[in-house]
Amino acid sequence: MSASFPRIDPPKMGEPYLLTPGPLTTSYPVKQAMLRDFGSWDDDFRAMTARLRAGLLELIEDREGAFDCVPMQGSGTFAVESMLGSFIAPDGKVLVLSNGAYGKRTAEIMRYLGRAHMVIDKGDYMPPRGDEVAQALAADPAITDVVLVHCETSSGILNPVEEISEAVYRAGRRLFIDSMSAFGAIDLKVSDIRYEALVSSANKCIEGVPGFGFVLARKSLLAASRGNCHSLSLDLVAQWEAMEKTGQWRFTPPTHVVAAFLAALAAHRAEGGVAARGARYQRNRDVMVAGMRALGFETLLKERWLSPIIVTFFCPADPAFSFTKFYALMKARGFIIYPGKLTVVDSFRIGCIGQMDEYVMRDVVAAARDALQEMGVQDAAPPAAALAERARLAA
Numbered sequence: 083m084s085a086s087f088p089r090i091d092p093p094k095m096g097e098p099y100l101l102t103p104g105p106l107t108t109s110y111p112v113k114q115a116m117l118r119d120f121g122s123w124d125d126d127f128r129a130m131t132a133r134l135r136a137g138l139l140e141l142i143e144d145r146e147g148a149f150d151c152v153p154m155q156g157s158g159t160f161a162v163e164s165m166l167g168s169f170i171a172p173d174g175k176v177l178v179l180s181n182g183a184y185g186k187r188t189a190e191i192m193r194y195l196g197r198a199h200m201v202i203d204k205g206d207y208m209p210p211r212g213d214e215v216a217q218a219l220a221a222d223p224a225i226t227d228v229v230l231v232h233c234e235t236s237s238g239i240l241n242p243v244e245e246i247s248e249a250v251y252r253a254g255r256r257l258f259i260d261s262m263s264a265f266g267a268i269d270l271k272v273s274d275i276r277y278e279a280l281v282s283s284a285n286k287c288i289e290g291v292p293g294f295g296f297v298l299a300r301k302s303l304l305a306a307s308r309g310n311c312h313s314l315s316l317d318l319v320a321q322w323e324a325m326e327k328t329g330q331w332r333f334t335p336p337t338h339v340v341a342a343f344l345a346a347l348a349a350h351r352a353e354g355g356v357a358a359r360g361a362r363y364q365r366n367r368d369v370m371v372a373g374m375r376a377l378g379f380e381t382l383l384k385e386r387w388l389s390p391i392i393v394t395f396f397c398p399a400d401p402a403f404s405f406t407k408f409y410a411l412m413k414a415r416g417f418i419i420y421p422g423k424l425t426v427v428d429s430f431r432i433g434c435i436g437q438m439d440e441y442v443m444r445d446v447v448a449a450a451r452d453a454l455q456e457m458g459v460q461d462a463a464p465p466a467a468a469l470a471e472r473a474r475l476a477a
């Protein structure tokens with residue numbers, strides 16, 4: 083393991099690390115940026131909003147200036163709903179690619195919006211593949227748009243966005259990407275992957291605090307989508323038009339969150355951008371997964387589908403193991419982990435994103451070892467049913 087990376091400072095207030103998919107552990111400078119108040123109408127804040135939009139556009143390397151960035155108040159789901167409600171025409175039809183909770187939520191949003199849609203449901207964690215998308219699009223000419231979750235955070239699977247984009251555009255349809263938990267750490271350069279718009283939020287891989295999401299979308303699409311949206315507050319086109327005209331958000335902006343986000347964006351740039359951020363998360367994952375496997379834990383996913391964002395582990399079969407106890411013991415050692423979201427077998431998740439490095443991940447593994455010992459767990463191996471479930475994925 084390289085020692086050339088300086089250690090990241092631990093949380094200054096002594097709070098536990100958040101090994102979760104967000105809100106996540108943020109740096110002290112990010113928190114400090116929130117100590118000033120800003121007037122939402124003031125030129126200083128308008129300049130901050132402009133910097134935020136430009137800084138995010140830099141990350142997709144849109145050299146032709148075809149895209150724009152529109153931030154939207156609220157959590158990530160608000161931004162997803164804003165993107166879908168604003169861009170899917172009322173007479174459009176959406177193919178939702180679902181392999182976990184966030185794919186399901188996309189379908190739920192379509193149901194709320196009353197937009198026609200069909201779902202390819204791959205269950206808890208099987209990836210949607212390009213050939214099945216091509217088949218579905220060939221079978222139903224009414225489908226206009228496809229929505230994909232980039233990293234399905236409920237299992238941690240990194241879905242194959244390139245092959246899906248190819249299938250979608252070969253069939254002459256449009257792709258929308260929920261890259262909530264991946265954007266900023268995994269490349270989505272417009273020169274590499276074709277899509278109409280992506281959505282993410284402040285408190286994921288850019289390492290800001292929660293309070294707004296953002297959509298990076300083709301300007302031609304924004305210009306052509308006026309009047310689609312079902313909602314006043316979530317109308318992305320109206321937000322875009324107002325920002326273009328006045329430099330302001332339409333309704334009260336999360337001023338402190340924007341200030342924190344600019345500090346987070348500057349740190350992202352200083353670290354080396356998307357590639358370096360992704361590489362740090364990958365080291366976090368590799369150290370943590372290797373250590374957990376050495377303790378006997380098994381990952382849900384095989385290497386190929388493991389994201390550097392969050393990893394799902396099966397709960398051990400040993401009757402001495404209890405997730406509630408494990409959670410409490412990990413928290414007492416300074417680490418907040420995350421429960422699993424699988425429907426078939428018991429699991430838990432450990433996130434790799436946020437202000438932490440491989441040294442922290444070694445401490446996480448040591449804490450897990452101590453917690454197992456304290457519970458009297460002899461063997462962290464999962465039940466046979468869990469391994470059988472995993473074999474389905476490999477098939």
Ligand SMILES: Cc1ncc(COP(=O)(O)O)c(C=O)c1O
Pocket residue numbers: 103104157158159160162184231232233234235236260261262263283
């Ligand atoms: C892929 C994905 N989509 C959507 C969301 C929803 O974001 P929020 O919980 O901020 O509304 C999340 C949250 O983690 C996510 O990981």
